[in-house]
Amino acid sequence: MTTTGNDSTMTRREALLHLLRVTGASASVAGLGFWLSERSFRPEPALALELKHSHTVAPDPKLPEMAIIQGDDPAQLTRKAVEGLGGIRRFVSRGDIVVIKPNIGWDRTPEQAANTNPQVVVETVRLCLDAGAKRVIVTDVSCNEPRRCFQRSGIADAAQRAGGEVILPDPSRFKEVDLHGDVLHAWPVFDAFLNADKIINIPIAKHHGLTGTTLGMKNWYGILGGQRNQLHQRIHESLVDLADFMRPSLTILDCYRILIRNGPTGGNLEDVLLKKTLVAGTDPVALDAYVAKAYWNLDVSALPYLRLAAKRGLGTYDFEKVRTVTTELS
Amino acid sequence: MTAVTDPPIRRDGRSQRKCDAFFALTDSLHISTRRVSVRFPKVTTLRSFLQLVFFLLFLFLLLRTEFRGTFAAAAGDLRLRYPVSFFFQLDPLIALSNALATRALYRGLLWTLVILIPTFLLGRFFCGWICPLGSLNHFFGSLNSEEKRGKQLIESNRYKRWQTTKYYLLIIGACAALFGAGIAGWLDPFSLLVRSLSLSILPATSYGLRAFLGVLAHSPFAWLQIAGNLLHYVLGSLFLSLKQPYFREGVWLGLIFIAVLSVNLRITRFWCRALCPLGALLGMASRWSLIGLVRNKEHCNDCNQCLLRCQGGDDPVGGRGWRQPECHLCMNCVDQCPEHALTFKFFPRQPPASANLQRRKVLTAVATGAACIPLFRSTPGFAAERNERLLRPPGALAEDEFLARCIHCGECMKVCPNNALHPSWTEAGLEGLWTPVMVPRIGYCEPSCVLCSQVCPTGAIWEINASQKGWTVDISRSAKPVRLGTAFYDRGRCLPWAMATDCIVCEEWCPTSPKAVFLTPASVLDAAGNVKQVKQPNIDPSRCVGCGACEYACPVQDRPAVYITSVGESRSPTNQILLSRKKA
Numbered sequence: 022m023t024t025t026g027n028d029s030t031m032t033r034r035e036a037l038l039h040l041l042r043v044t045g046a047s048a049s050v051a052g053l054g055f056w057l058s059e060r061s062f063r064p065e066p067a068l069a070l071e072l073k074h075s076h077t078v079a080p081d082p083k084l085p086e087m088a089i090i091q092g093d094d095p096a097q098l099t100r101k102a103v104e105g106l107g108g109i110r111r112f113v114s115r116g117d118i119v120v121i122k123p124n125i126g127w128d129r130t131p132e133q134a135a136n137t138n139p140q141v142v143v144e145t146v147r148l149c150l151d152a153g154a155k156r157v158i159v160t161d162v163s164c165n166e167p168r169r170c171f172q173r174s175g176i177a178d179a180a181q182r183a184g185g186e187v188i189l190p191d192p193s194r195f196k197e198v199d200l201h202g203d204v205l206h207a208w209p210v211f212d213a214f215l216n217a218d219k220i221i222n223i224p225i226a227k228h229h230g231l232t233g234t235t236l237g238m239k240n241w242y243g244i245l246g247g248q249r250n251q252l253h254q255r256i257h258e259s260l261v262d263l264a265d266f267m268r269p270s271l272t273i274l275d276c277y278r279i280l281i282r283n284g285p286t287g288g289n290l291e292d293v294l295l296k297k298t299l300v301a302g303t304d305p306v307a308l309d310a311y312v313a314k315a316y317w318n319l320d321v322s323a324l325p326y327l328r329l330a331a332k333r334g335l336g337t338y339d340f341e342k343v344r345t346v347t348t349e350l351s
Numbered sequence: 352m353t354a355v356t357d358p359p360i361r362r363d364g365r366s367q368r369k370c371d372a373f374f375a376l377t378d379s380l381h382i383s384t385r386r387v388s389v390r391f392p393k394v395t396t397l398r399s400f401l402q403l404v405f406f407l408l409f410l411f412l413l414l415r416t417e418f419r420g421t422f423a424a425a426a427g428d429l430r431l432r433y434p435v436s437f438f439f440q441l442d443p444l445i446a447l448s449n450a451l452a453t454r455a456l457y458r459g460l461l462w463t464l465v466i467l468i469p470t471f472l473l474g475r476f477f478c479g480w481i482c483p484l485g486s487l488n489h490f491f492g493s494l495n496s497e498e499k500r501g502k503q504l505i506e507s508n509r510y511k512r513w514q515t516t517k518y519y520l521l522i523i524g525a526c527a528a529l530f531g532a533g534i535a536g537w538l539d540p541f542s543l544l545v546r547s548l549s550l551s552i553l554p555a556t557s558y559g560l561r562a563f564l565g566v567l568a569h570s571p572f573a574w575l576q577i578a579g580n581l582l583h584y585v586l587g588s589l590f591l592s593l594k595q596p597y598f599r600e601g602v603w604l605g606l607i608f609i610a611v612l613s614v615n616l617r618i619t620r621f622w623c624r625a626l627c628p629l630g631a632l633l634g635m636a637s638r639w640s641l642i643g644l645v646r647n648k649e650h651c652n653d654c655n656q657c658l659l660r661c662q663g664g665d666d667p668v669g670g671r672g673w674r675q676p677e678c679h680l681c682m683n684c685v686d687q688c689p690e691h692a693l694t695f696k697f698f699p700r701q702p703p704a705s706a707n708l709q710r711r712k713v714l715t716a717v718a719t720g721a722a723c724i725p726l727f728r729s730t731p732g733f734a735a736e737r738n739e740r741l742l743r744p745p746g747a748l749a750e751d752e753f754l755a756r757c758i759h760c761g762e763c764m765k766v767c768p769n770n771a772l773h774p775s776w777t778e779a780g781l782e783g784l785w786t787p788v789m790v791p792r793i794g795y796c797e798p799s800c801v802l803c804s805q806v807c808p809t810g811a812i813w814e815i816n817a818s819q820k821g822w823t824v825d826i827s828r829s830a831k832p833v834r835l836g837t838a839f840y841d842r843g844r845c846l847p848w849a850m851a852t853d854c855i856v857c858e859e860w861c862p863t864s865p866k867a868v869f870l871t872p873a874s875v876l877d878a879a880g881n882v883k884q885v886k887q888p889n890i891d892p893s894r895c896v897g898c899g900a901c902e903y904a905c906p907v908q909d910r911p912a913v914y915i916t917s918v919g920e921s922r923s924p925t926n927q928i929l930l931s932r933k934k935a
Contacts, residue, residue, distance in 0.1 A: 128797055128798060128799055128800075128823070129823065133823070164860065164904075165797060165798075166418075166768045166769055166797050166800070167420075167593060168418060168419065168420030168593060168768065169418070169420070169429065169768065169797060169799070169800065171420060172420050172421065172429065173429070173799070177420075189420070189593060191587075191593060192593070192594055192595075193561065193564070193565070193568075193583075229859070230855050230858045230859060230866075230870055230886065231853060231855050231858075231859070231886065248906065248908065250856040250904050250905070250906040251906045253853055253854050253855060253856050253859075253906075254846065254852050254853055254854055254906075255853075256853060282864070282865070283864040283865055283866050285859060286823075286859070286860065286861065286862055286864070286866075287864055288798070288822070288823035288826060288862060288863065288864040289826055289864035289865075291864075292864055
């Protein structure tokens with residue numbers, strides 16, 4: 022029996038090669054299949070990052086913990102307030118990356134007092150740069166459309182001209198971080214807040230429908246992404262969890278214009294009172310307690326978060342016992 | 352005589368000029384270096400160059416149809432930096448539709464004369480030289496395909512009877528506009544292009560780019576991350592918005608657009624030849640054109656090469672009449688003719704063929720256009736039973752005036768900084784298909800923003816400024832705010848009402864002052880029977896402007912506990928609740 026000349030079947034060589042190809046293909050598919058089937062696990066969300074660290078500066082018993090300054094020029098008030106607390110060099114060292122967190126939450130103009138006074142922010146940027154900061158970043162996670170908020174608040178323009186870096190809250194720049202709170206655990210945090218050496222909180226004092234007033238610690242809502250509209254369900258616990266996570270180097274509570282009605286958005290100039298005051302300090306709890314009492318006549322019983330914050334070791338709500346310097350510039 | 356000044360002869364135009372719209376420029380540069388005596392670029396090269404310029408200009412304006420924020424400017428009324436809807440103002444079809452529907456011309460539409468008057472003199476140069484959709488079709492039509500080779504290509508570029516369809520579509524659109532439906536915009540080339548690109552192609556591109564940047568950002572190599580950051584910065588300043596935009600119906604709009612482009616692979620410029628009502632209008636306007644194609648019968652040897660790259664399907668060939676209304680003046684035939692038998696001349700003696708319309712079909716088209724409105728409005732949606740979610744942008748006119756003007760172009764949806772405006776599907780009836788509706792769950796109306804009213808080319812959204820809107824700018828001075836609707840609570844889903852839980856995010860976000868959301872303290876029982884103090888939100892309809900911020904901010908994520916319906920919208924005298932509304 023010979024196969025030569027029979028063109029209805031392959032030669033032996035062709036057949037062997039063909040078999041080899043089929044075997045190779047089967048083996049690779051089988052190998053790939055077994056490898057893939059071993060990799061199958063139920064998808065789990067990625068673990069939240071551990072990035073909690075404090076930005077506070079060492080307490081100095083010779084220096085005041087709170088400065089209350091009144092006067093006409095917001096920039097001068099800022100300088101005097103920081104001076105009263107021992108000068109900017111107490112808070113910012115040469116080469117630091119400083120992140121400044123004003124309230125740029127709403128699409129409002131400075132006169133409407135829904136956002137921090139731009140002059141206060143700008144003067145703080147200048148002070149930090151004078152102290153030798155490497156970068157001074159100004160940012161916030163706005164509620165309204167961020168580009169409008171940053172522009173119409175007047176903060177972006179002014180801060181940038183003073184040499185600050187203004188960063189919009191780009192949705193792709195949020196990182197899932199474990200806040201280690203009582204009610205807040207893994208949350209997306211804007212990454213500009215995560216790599217700072219020093220953090221300066223510059224909130225504005227406003228009326229708020231749920232708690233009566235929104236002050237310094239509430240400003241930390243603006244570091245979060247995600248579904249932060251859930252936070253109001255446990256607002257006092259959330260506030261303390263956030264304040265515990267952030268722990269700023271310095272807080273400057275803007276009371277130059279305060280919003281006494283229809284907060285925190287306002288919009289009507291009739292809702293704004295001119296107080297021409299800045300309250301700055303190292304104890305965020307004392308600052309909130311003082312301003313709540315001074316302008317809204319609310320004490321710790323009306324604002325349970327102050328008591329919770331004190332219990333957590335974030336400060337004292339007994340502001341009268343805090344070393345305070347009060348100045349009136351005429 | 353030597354032939355040094357002759358254009359190079361190409362026996363097979365297809366193989367040498369795969370995409371002549373874009374490669375002719377480099378081609379001619381190459382020629383001019385080889386043959387010193389060719390000094391000026393050929394007219395087809397100039398045309399390709401201008402097509403590219405106008406397309407890029409169009410794309411630039413489209414990409415700038417967005418508030419990108421400029422830190423250089425402080426507080427104030429925010430406007431766009433460029434006249435982004437200028438292309439619409441050049442569009443004679445938009446002007447015709449607007450004029451027929453309103454017996455007037457909205458601001459800027461007079462610019463259309465810049466195109467229309469030269470068309471009377473020259474013909475459809477707009478289609479061949481300027482129109483960005485035409486240029487896209489030109490580009491895709493010049494790609495090689497199996498269906499269009501040699502003889503097939505010549506056959507497919509001959510004039511066809513179905514090319515008259517566009518005239519009938521134009522007549523339907525014009526008649527419908529006369530009776531108050533701006534449906535010509537469905538097929539207007541700028542409308543189609545802006546709608547498809549803004550609501551589907553660009554968002555899809557942005558999605559793809561973001562995914563790619565995400566891969567780079569999470570790569571294990573530092574240099575890839577750095578490259579990714581750099582690319583992100585460049586793309587962010589040129590193209591990407593701060594947030595990824597999404598649009599309802601986006602996928603369908605994208606598929607229609609892809610279909611329009613794909614047909615070019617079978618029939619060059621099928622859209623322009625058969626469907627484009629603007630092309631039809633310009634074709635009609637070119638009836639008395641001073642310029643015409645003249646064929647030298649002694650030189651013409653009927654080789655049909657003029658058909659190889661013909662865009663309009665207008666029969667420049669021998670033995671048939673040249674069809675002026677179909678010609679895009681692309682000049683390819685002149686360029687292609689190996690015998691130099693074709694030239695465009697002023698005041699030619701050879702009369703061109705007409706648009707080839709049939710009286711019976713014209714009358715049918717008139718009747719169809721006239722029947723549109725009664726047919727559309729035989730359903731209850733328009734007057735008898737309004738869709739409660741027909742939320743129109745601020746400045747929008749009353750629904751009948753709105754539908755007469757709106758050309759469904761999507762400019763307002765593109766520009767909305769909160770991605771709040773979406774093309775309608777059923778909310779506004781068939782007549783209002785792809786007109787803008789606000790979807791507050793996706794985005795609310797930003798209190799001081801009036802960009803949609805600034806970009807609307809036809810005045811369907813009449814131009815207003817922030818203080819006329821009257822929500823947060825100059826509220827003590829403005830008489831009455833613009834209202835889009837009214838908010839309502841679903842107390843069965845609202846946390847303080849139904850679940851004994853604190854919330855009031857809606858009140859926090861409410862932009863009016865005094866706030867339209869007011870809180871009432873209440874003692875409620877929780878599941879364990881404990882008394883809890885909560886604040887329950889309520890709406891004061893006399894203050895609510897219907898911006899949708901409450902609905903947007905409500906933490907009940909899927910179906911919010913507070914929602915806007917159109918009742919109370921200031922544009923409608925009838926869609927109201929209250930006998931009288933307080934100021935602000």
